[in-house]
Amino acid sequence: MPGVLTHCPYCSLQCGMTVTPRPESAGGGHDVEGADFPTNRGGLCEKGLSSTELLGHPDRLTTPLVRDSRDEPFREATWDEALDRVAAGLTAAQQRYGRDAAGLFGGGGLTNEKAYQAGKFVRVALRSAAIDYNGRFCMSSAANAGIRAFGIDRGMPFPLADIARADTVLLVGSNPADTMPPAMRWFAAGRERGAQHIVVDPRYTATAVAADVHLQPVPGTDLALANGLLHLAVKHRLVDAAYVRDRTTGWDAVRRAVRQYWPDRVERITGVPVKVMERTVRMLAASRATMILSARGAEQHAKGSDTALAWINLALALGLPGRPYSGWATVTGQGNGQGGREHGQKADQLPGYRMLADPAAREHVAGVWGLDPDELPQPGVSAYEMLDRLGTDGGVRALMVMASNVVVSAPNAAHVRRRLRDLDFLVVSDLFLSETAELADVVLPCAQWAEEEGTMTNVEGRVIRRRQAAQAPEGVRSDLAVLADVAARLGRGEFFSDDPRTVFDELRRASSGGKADYTGISYERIEAERGVFWPCPDDAHAGTPRLFRERFATPDGRARFHVVHHRAAAEEPDDEYPYRLTTGRTRAHYQSGTQTRRTKALLDAEPESVVEIHPDLAARLGLADGADLQLRTRRGSARMRARLTTTIRSDTVFAPFHWGGEQTANALTNPALDPASRMPEFKVCAVALEAVPGTTTTGEEPAA
Numbered sequence: 001m002p003g004v005l006t007h008c009p010y011c012s013l014q015c016g017m018t019v020t021p022r023p024e025s026a027g028g029g030h031d032v033e034g035a036d037f038p039t040n041r042g043g044l045c046e047k048g049l050s051s052t053e054l055l056g057h058p059d060r061l062t063t064p065l066v067r068d069s070r071d072e073p074f075r076e077a078t079w080d081e082a083l084d085r086v087a088a089g090l091t092a093a094q095q096r097y098g099r100d101a102a103g104l105f106g107g108g109g110l111t112n113e114k115a116y117q118a119g120k121f122v123r124v125a126l127r128s129a130a131i132d133y134n135g136r137f138c139m140s141s142a143a144n145a146g147i148r149a150f151g152i153d154r155g156m157p158f159p160l161a162d163i164a165r166a167d168t169v170l171l172v173g174s175n176p177a178d179t180m181p182p183a184m185r186w187f188a189a190g191r192e193r194g195a196q197h198i199v200v201d202p203r204y205t206a207t208a209v210a211a212d213v214h215l216q217p218v219p220g221t222d223l224a225l226a227n228g229l230l231h232l233a234v235k236h237r238l239v240d241a242a243y244v245r246d247r248t249t250g251w252d253a254v255r256r257a258v259r260q261y262w263p264d265r266v267e268r269i270t271g272v273p274v275k276v277m278e279r280t281v282r283m284l285a286a287s288r289a290t291m292i293l294s295a296r297g298a299e300q301h302a303k304g305s306d307t308a309l310a311w312i313n314l315a316l317a318l319g320l321p322g323r324p325y326s327g328w329a330t331v332t333g334q335g336n337g338q339g340g341r342e343h344g345q346k347a348d349q350l351p352g353y354r355m356l357a358d359p360a361a362r363e364h365v366a367g368v369w370g371l372d373p374d375e376l377p378q379p380g381v382s383a384y385e386m387l388d389r390l391g392t393d394g395g396v397r398a399l400m401v402m403a404s405n406v407v408v409s410a411p412n413a414a415h416v417r418r419r420l421r422d423l424d425f426l427v428v429s430d431l432f433l434s435e436t437a438e439l440a441d442v443v444l445p446c447a448q449w450a451e452e453e454g455t456m457t458n459v460e461g462r463v464i465r466r467r468q469a470a471q472a473p474e475g476v477r478s479d480l481a482v483l484a485d486v487a488a489r490l491g492r493g494e495f496f497s498d499d500p501r502t503v504f505d506e507l508r509r510a511s512s513g514g515k516a517d518y519t520g521i522s523y524e525r526i527e528a529e530r531g532v533f534w535p536c537p538d539d540a541h542a543g544t545p546r547l548f549r550e551r552f553a554t555p556d557g558r559a560r561f562h563v564v565h566h567r568a569a570a571e572e573p574d575d576e577y578p579y580r581l582t583t584g585r586t587r588a589h590y591q592s593g594t595q596t597r598r599t600k601a602l603l604d605a606e607p608e609s610v611v612e613i614h615p616d617l618a619a620r621l622g623l624a625d626g627a628d629l630q631l632r633t634r635r636g637s638a639r640m641r642a643r644l645t646t647t648i649r650s651d652t653v654f655a656p657f658h659w660g661g662e663q664t665a666n667a668l669t670n671p672a673l674d675p676a677s678r679m680p681e682f683k684v685c686a687v688a689l690e691a692v693p694g695t696t697t698t699g700e701e702p703a704a
C-alpha cells in the first residue's frame with residue numbers, strides 16, 4: 001500500500017509527512033518520513049519521527065470506560081451506555097442548576113471541523129455559555145494584541161519561508177530550536193545570506209546559541225525592554241516618520257509615554273545592559289527587512305497582551321508591518337492553535353472570528369445554523385475562570401473535556417484537580433487515560449490524527465488537509481461523531497453531522513464575511529494548492545499569504561499604537577520565596593506529555609522532569625548536579641531533578657510542564673490573569689528551593 005501524505009499530530013508547524021503501513025510480516029505498524037511540504041521541506045523533529053508509535057500503542061483506549069462513583073474502578077462499557085450516561089450527566093446538571101451548568105473544555109489540537117462542532121454543540125445542543133479551551137493558555141495574549149493593533153489575529157501575517165529573506169530577526173520569548181526544530185532551516189538560510197538574529201530569553205537557549213545577540217532579561221520584564229528600545233529609537237531618530245504618518249494612529253501618546261523608559265532605568269528593571277539595548281535597536285532599524293517574532297515567553301504573563309502590544313509599538317515605529325519580509329508575528333503553538341481560535345471554541349466567539357456579543361454576527365451564524373439568534377447564549381467565562389468555579393455556585397457542574405489534560409497543564413493544578421473532583425459529572429475524550437481522564441465518570445476513546453480526516457490551520461495561517469493514513473482500532477470513534485451522537489440524545493441531532501467534509505462546508509458558510517473567512521477554501525483546493533491561506537472569501541480568490549501590504553484590518557485601515565506601561569509580575573520574590581520560576585518546553589516532550597511520555601525514544605531521551613538551575617545558585621543551596629530539588633510556591637510544591645547549567649540567569653530556575661504527579665510544574669504556577677486576554681502567568685512566579693535530604697547534594701551546608 002502506498003504511503004499517504006498527511007501532517008504531524010503535534011505542533012503548529014504541521015510538518016508534512018508520509019505515513020506508510022509496514023507489512024504484517026515485518027511486524028505491522030507504520031513508517032513515517034518527512035515530506036517535501038513548504039514548511040518543513042522533508043524535515044521532522046524526533047516527535048514527528050516517532051509519532052506513529054502511538055497508533056498501535058498498548059496503552060491506547062479502545063473501549064469506553066464508565067463508573068457509578070469516583071471511588072470505584074472503571075469498567076468497560078458499550079458506546080451506547082457511555083453516551084447515554086454523558087447525555088444524562090449533562091442534562092441532570094442543567095435541570096438542577098440551569099443551562100450554563102453544563103460545559104465543554106476544548107483544545108487547540110482539534111481539527112477545524114471538531115473545534116467548530118464543539119462550539120456549535122455547546123451553543124446549539126446544550127444552549128450553554130460554558131465553553132473555552134486550552135488556547136486561552138497559549139495564544140490569547142498575542143491574539144488580543146493583534147486584534148487591537150492590526151484589527152485581525154493571524155499569528156503570522158506572512159509565510160514561514162519569509163524568515164529566510166529577513167535581514168534582521170528578533171525573537172522574544174521564543175525557542176524554535178527546541179519547539180519547532182525543522183523551522184530552523186529558514187533561520188539558518190537567512191544567516192547564510194548574512195542576516196543578523198537577536199534572541200530575548202532569560203535562558204541561553206539553543207535558539208540563542210544560533211543567534212548573534214542574546215538579551216537575557218529578568219522574566220516578566222519584556223514590556224519595559226520594548227519600551228526602552230522604543231525610547232532609544234526616538235532618541236536616535238530611527239522612527240519611520242512617513243510610515244507612522246501614513247499607516248498608523250496613536251503615535252504621539254506612545255512617543256510621550258516611552259520618555260519614562262530611559263536606558264538606565266530599563267537596565268535596572270530588565271537586567272539588560274544599556275550597551276546591548278543600543279546595539280539591538282540599531283540592528284533593528286538598520287535593515288530593510290526586519291521581523292520581530294513573539295512567543296509564549298513574552299506572552300504568558302498577567303501583562304502578556306500589553307507586552308505583545310509594546311513590541312508591536314516598536315515594530316510600527318520602525319515601519320515594519322506590511323513591508324516585505326518584515327513585521328511583527330506571533331509563533332502559534334498547537335497543531336491547530338490558529339484554526340482552533342477562529343471557529344467558536346472561545347467563550348466570546350463565533351465561527352469566522354466573529355464575536356458572540358455582536359448582533360450582526362449572531363444573526364449570520366444563527367442563519368447558517370437554522371436558529372433564531374435569540375436562542376444563542378451570550379459569552380461565557382475564560383478557561384481558568386471556568387476551571388476555578390467548577391462544582392461551585394454559578395459554575396459548571398457537568399463538564400466535557402476534549403483534547404486537553406488540564407490536571408497537568410492548567411495553572412494552580414492542585415486546585416484545578418480539587419475543582420474537577422467537585423463536579424457532579426466529568427467526561428473526558430482522549431486517546432489515552434490521561435491524568436485528567438483518570439478523574440472522570442466516563443472516558444471516551446477517540447480516534448487520532450492519522451486515523452481520520454480533517455483540516456488544520458498551521459502557524460502561517462495556511463489551511464491544510466490531515467488525511468487518513470491508518471485504520472482506527474476497533475472501538476474508537478471520532479470526536480465529531482461523539483458530539484453529533486450526544487446532540488442527538490439531547491434532541492438536537494438534526495443540527496449535526498459526523499462527516500468532516502459536511503462539517504467543513506458548513507464552517508465555510510458560517511465563516512463567510514468574518515475576519516477568518518474560509519468560504520473559498522475547499523478540500524479539493526487544499527489538495528491541489530498544498531494549502532490555502534485565509535482569508536479566502538470566494539472560490540476565485542487566491543488566498544492571502546501576506547497581510548497588511550496596503551491596509552490593516554481596522555475600520556480606517558490604519559494600525560493602532562497603544563500606550564502600555566511596565567508593571568511588576570503578579571508575584572515578585574521575597575524572603576520566603578526568594579527566586580523566580582519560569583516554565584516552558586523541552587525538545588523531546590509535548591505539552592502535558594500524555595503522548596510523548598508514552599513514546600519510547602522520547603522517554604529515553606528525557607525520562608523525567610529536570611529543573612535548570614545556575615551553578616552559583618546551586619552552590620548557595622548546597623546542591624550538586626542531579627540532586628533532587630523540592631520547589632515550593634504559595635500554590636503548592638513539586639519535586640524534580642536539578643540540572644546545573646550556566647545558560648540560565650542565576651536568580652531564576654526553569655521547569656518544563658510536561659510531567660504529572662509530584663513532578664507537576666503547574667502545582668507551582670500562578671493563576672493571576674491578564675485583564676484583557678485572561679492568560680495566566682505561567683512564565684513567572686516566586687519560588688523557594690530546597691535540596692531533598694539524602695539525595696545527591698554537595699555535602700556543604702547551604703549558605704545562610
Ligand SMILES: Nc1nc2c(c(=O)[nH]1)N[C@H]1C(S)=C(S)[C@@H](COP(=O)(O)OP(=O)(O)OC[C@H]3O[C@@H](n4cnc5c(=O)[nH]c(N)nc54)[C@H](O)[C@@H]3O)O[C@H]1N2
Nearest residue numbers: 173174175179219220295296297333334584585587590591
Ligand atoms: N518540543 C515541544 N515543542 C512544542 C511544544 C511542546 O510542548 N514541546 N508545544 C507547542 C506549543 S502549544 C507552543 S505554545 C509552542 C511554544 O513555543 P515557545 O514559546 O518557543 O516555548 P516555551 O518553552 O514555552 O517558551 C519559550 C521561551 O521563553 C522563555 N521565557 C520564559 N520566561 C520568559 C520571559 O519572561 N521573557 C522572555 N523573553 N522569555 C521567557 C523560556 O526560557 C523559553 O526558552 O511550542 C510548540 N512546540
Ligand SMILES: Nc1nc2c(c(=O)[nH]1)N[C@H]1C(S)=C(S)[C@@H](COP(=O)(O)OP(=O)(O)OC[C@H]3O[C@@H](n4cnc5c(=O)[nH]c(N)nc54)[C@H](O)[C@@H]3O)O[C@H]1N2
Nearest residue numbers: 134137138403404405409429430434583591592594657682
Ligand atoms: N507551566 C506551564 N503550563 C502551560 C504552558 C507553559 O508554558 N507552562 N503552556 C500552555 C500551553 S501554550 C498550552 S497549548 C497548554 C497545552 O496543554 P494541554 O491542553 O494539556 O495539551 P495536550 O497535552 O496537548 O493535551 C491534549 C490531550 O488531548 C489528547 N488528544 C490529542 N488529540 C486528540 C483528539 O483529536 N481528540 C481528543 N479528544 N483528544 C486528543 C492527548 O492525548 C492529550 O491528553 O498548556 C499550557 N500550560
Ligand code: SF4
Nearest residue numbers: 008011014015045048
Ligand atoms: S516540528 Fe512540530 S510538526 Fe514538525 S515534526 Fe516536530 S512536532 Fe511535528
Ligand SMILES: [Mo]
Nearest residue numbers: 137138333334
Ligand atoms: Mo501552546
